[in-house]
Amino acid sequence: MAITKEQLIEKLNLDLSHEYGAAVQYTYSAAAVSGLYRPALKPLFEEEITDELGHALYLAEKIKSLGGVPTTKVAEVPQPDQVKDILNEIVKAESDTIVRYKQRMEEAEELGLTELVIKLEDMIADETGHKEEMERILQDPHFK
Ligand SMILES: [Fe+2]
Ligand SMILES: [Fe+2]
Structure with a gap:
């Protein structure tokens, strides 16, 4: 069954x-990162x-334009203290977001919301960039 506009707004x-x-996770991570990697990772x-x-x-x-009420709720964010765990949690969050946006693209497509489809594709590109950057940092032998 096709998705309704109300269901899309909820998602x-x-x-x-x-x-x-x-945004909270990166703010936390910038503050929490310690040790030798701090000067490189904090600005990143x-x-x-x-x-x-x-x-x-x-x-x-977009939610408001579609007739919805934008949420002010912030998703739960983990608070690891080891650099490796901080990076792994970011990779996980970015990966989950990419999965969600791929699904959202299909749903927006179903409703004929072309601009939203294109913007979601842009956001998938951004999140993939974030994820790959963290994965490359995790390739450091220190994190094996
Ligand atoms: Fe991201
Ligand atoms: Fe994002």
């Missing part, structure tokens, strides 16, 4: 809460906050 609100969560994490808030701004506007 976009879940996505929005995870974008807020992503800080940069991602802007990207995630940009995604949140877009989704909130």
